[in-house]
Amino acid sequence: xxxxxxxxxxxxxxxxxxxxxxxxxxxxxxxxxxxxxxxxxxxxxxxxxxxxxxxxxxxxxxxxxxxxxxxxxxxxxxxxxxxxxxxxxxxxxxxxxxxxxxxxxxxxxxxxxxxxxxxxxxxxxxxxxxxxxxxxxxxxxxxxxxxxxxxxxxxxxxxxxxxxxxxxxxxxxxxxxxxxxxxxxxxxxxxxxxxxxxxxxxxxxxxxxxxxxxxxxxxxxxxxxxxxxxx
Amino acid sequence: xxxxxxxxxxxxxxxxxxxxxxxxxxxxxxxxxxxxxxxxxxxxxxxxxxxxxxxxxxxxxxxxxxxxxxxxxxxxxxxxxxxxxxxxxxxxxxxxxxxxxxxxxxxxxxxxxxxxxxxxxxxxxxxxxxxxxxxxxxxxxxxxxxxxxxxxxxxxxxxxxxxxxxxxxxxxxxxxxxxxxxxxxxxxxxxxxxxxxxxxxxxxxxxxxxxxxxxxxxxxxxxxxxxxxxx
DNA sequence: TAGATTGTTAATCGATTAACAATC
DNA sequence: TAGATTGTTAATCGATTAACAATC
Numbered sequence: 001x002x003x004x005x006x007x008x009x010x011x012x013x014x015x016x017x018x019x020x021x022x023x024x025x026x027x028x029x030x031x032x033x034x035x036x037x038x039x040x041x042x043x044x045x046x047x048x049x050x051x052x053x054x055x056x057x058x059x060x061x062x063x064x065x066x067x068x069x070x071x072x073x074x075x076x077x078x079x080x081x082x083x084x085x086x087x088x089x090x091x092x093x094x095x096x097x098x099x100x101x102x103x104x105x106x107x108x109x110x111x112x113x114x115x116x117x118x119x120x121x122x123x124x125x126x127x128x129x130x131x132x133x134x135x136x137x138x139x140x141x142x143x144x145x146x147x148x149x150x151x152x153x154x155x156x157x158x159x160x161x162x163x164x165x166x167x168x169x170x171x172x173x174x175x176x177x178x179x180x181x182x183x184x185x186x187x188x189x190x191x192x193x194x195x196x197x198x199x200x201x202x203x204x205x206x207x208x209x210x211x212x213x214x215x216x217x218x219x220x221x222x223x224x225x226x227x228x229x230x231x
Numbered sequence: 232x233x234x235x236x237x238x239x240x241x242x243x244x245x246x247x248x249x250x251x252x253x254x255x256x257x258x259x260x261x262x263x264x265x266x267x268x269x270x271x272x273x274x275x276x277x278x279x280x281x282x283x284x285x286x287x288x289x290x291x292x293x294x295x296x297x298x299x300x301x302x303x304x305x306x307x308x309x310x311x312x313x314x315x316x317x318x319x320x321x322x323x324x325x326x327x328x329x330x331x332x333x334x335x336x337x338x339x340x341x342x343x344x345x346x347x348x349x350x351x352x353x354x355x356x357x358x359x360x361x362x363x364x365x366x367x368x369x370x371x372x373x374x375x376x377x378x379x380x381x382x383x384x385x386x387x388x389x390x391x392x393x394x395x396x397x398x399x400x401x402x403x404x405x406x407x408x409x410x411x412x413x414x415x416x417x418x419x420x421x422x423x424x425x426x427x428x429x430x431x432x433x434x435x436x437x438x439x440x441x442x443x444x445x446x447x448x449x450x451x452x453x454x455x456x457x458x459x460x461x462x
Numbered sequence: 463t464a465g466a467t468t469g470t471t472a473a474t475c476g477a478t479t480a481a482c483a484a485t486c
Numbered sequence: 487t488a489g490a491t492t493g494t495t496a497a498t499c500g501a502t503t504a505a506c507a508a509t510c
Contacts, residue, residue, distance in 0.1 A: 027440035091450030105340035201448030209258035217432030219322030
């Protein structure tokens with residue numbers, strides 16, 4: 001558990017640049033480690049984890065080392081410690097504050113979801129243009145007029161805006177959010193935001209793209225001479 | 232428009248293997264080309280498209296060539312033709328038939344969405360365990376008992392199963408779908424399916440992973456010495 | 463100590479970009 | 487024909503895998 005001082009360099013110096021490919025994999029590690037943790041497992045080797053996750057042990061060790069030495073030779077990785085470290089790296093439990101813009105079917109589904117709270121993100125309110133729902137509550141969240149979006153965000157230090165508006169409205173709402181100091185946009189509008197400059201993180205959810213990829217894969221199945229590829 | 236015979240090899244021989252990286256980009260091309268088409272544009276060069284999409288012209292030409300010569304030297308690409316070709320490649324408009332399993336908030340939101348029909352995928356029904364909604368209709372779709380899932384799928388040649396069930400139920404429902412001949416699963420349950428062998432396409436939507444990535448990006452913003460990186 | 467397993471370097475592989483000849 | 491722009495090869499870059507010495 002306690003490491004001697006001479007091996008401590010890595011953690012300090014490796015603040016250079018974590019490859020994008022590694023970052024994209026972190027949430028998946030987080031998911032599997034969380035599962036192992038709930039199963040009560042205490043430690044795991046890169047070899048065993050590689051089997052569970054279907055990736056190479058080499059990749060796991062390489063990935064985890066981008067952030068410093070989380071493991072211990074001859075022992076493996078302490079799951080709880082590793083899980084905590086990855087949570088920290090990802091910014092989970094930073095207590096970010098979010099609003100959902102667009103109270104349609106998808107907005108409502110997200111309002112009902114506990115996905116946010118599980119990652120330490122707090123939902124504050126919904127916003128919409130529909131006067132018939134403004135002033136009501138949806139799954140415990142107040143619904144406000146989109147006209148109040150800017151002021152609400154500045155007054156409540158909102159960090160994250162979830163966009164579930166029609167694509168025609170997406171860019172205008174996004175601009176409002178950014179001007180109100182929001183730092184990240186989770187974009188479900190099926191269009192790409194054109195936010196010039198600003199230091200804002202954008203995560204796009206293009207469900208339509210995913211559906212098309214699925215269609216492609218289905219279509220491609222037939223073309224292959226059936227290889228029986230497993231494991 | 233008409234090509235002389237001597238240049239026709241590529242389209243025939245390149246059935247080898249399209250890199251996965253290219254396939255992942257196809258839906259995005261499709262989206263942008265569809266937009267250009269609606270704007271009434273007739274043709275476009277890789278150079279102009281590269282500016283709009285924010286990728287290199289080289290990559291565009293390289294990507295499109297995996298499937299054969301869609302362009303014309305000195306002219307560029309015919310947007311309508313290219314859009315059609317990519318649609319075809321992706322399997323859009325193959326008239327696939329889908330069911331949605333899980334009629335919770337997300338299932339309902341998907342039932343209401345026109346995303347399916349826009350890509351030629353037909354929604355046939357919803358399935359759930361909740362007796363209070365079985366027999367009703369949601370956005371015009373009948374809701375059936377999950378006990379009838381297998382038989383419905385075989386009798387109606389269902390191609391796609393959309394999974395919006397709690398993660399505990401995901402693997403069992405997925406198995407039922409596969410045994411009933413479904414060829415693709417669109418998985419919204421936040422777990423990974425463990426379907427041994429079977430020739431089934433799986434597209435996972437891990438919304439939680441995306442939210443975590445967004446948190447990471449927000450957190451990382453601060454750490455950078457503000458570079459003003461644009462264009 | 464001996465065995466196990468990481469951290470890390472070197473080798474391989476694949477994907478992106480640059481360059482230019484082919485050709486519309 | 488001259489200009490434009492693709493198709494395609496070669497060069498670069500980054501990511502993955504293999505190997506093994508360091509070390510718990």
